[in-house]
Amino acid sequence: AQTVTQSQPEMSVQEAETVTLSCTYDTSESDYYLFWYKQPPSRQMILVIRQEAYKQQNATENRFSVNFQKAAKSFSLKISDSQLGDAAMYFCAYRSSDSGYALNFGKGTSLLVTP
């Protein structure tokens, strides 16, 4: 089974600054999908950004961008111009493209945004 590792249990960033959350994964597959989900306290998980492994271009969604390094099996999330509303748990997730539809999640990184 593929494993997803988030090595930063907690991160802190000042409002308007930039922060990068790390994620590495282990797989022998060549085609797959990677996701970052955000889970605010006591609220549902929402998708932040996704990346298809066959695409070389890094995905971008407004203030959120990823650095996808396929050879290194690394998928970090960069949040620019951090806002108080960005405070949440962030989960990195992996999904195989041809062996099931389950998402494999990391343990998450808790992001604190300070004024």
Add this chain to the structure above:
Amino acid sequence: DTGVSQNPRHKITKRGQNVTFRCDPISEHNRLYWYRQTLGQGPEFLTYFQNEAQLEKSRLLSDRFSAERPKGSFSTLEIQRTEQGDSAMYLCASSLNQGIAKNIQYFGAGTRLSVL
């Protein structure tokens, strides 16, 4: 479109009792997933439906757990003879299998189970 709906939001039960949770997916989403999330962990996959067919089950889904999706609409997850180790947040997600939203799973707010 009101998103994925889960009921109840909280459930407290005594060890040994049976509990049932309900999930209403986003309308027209033909795929439905159940996950379990314990404190300090990411969600763990339990099972997956395409329409009414249960196509994948995790080894985490012991024989005390059963899930159904009659008519390919809402789904129920039942836990029989609950144990304290079953205490967790149970998350439901749904997705389409075509279009630009393909492969994106949309999550509900979850049902938090506490087994006393």
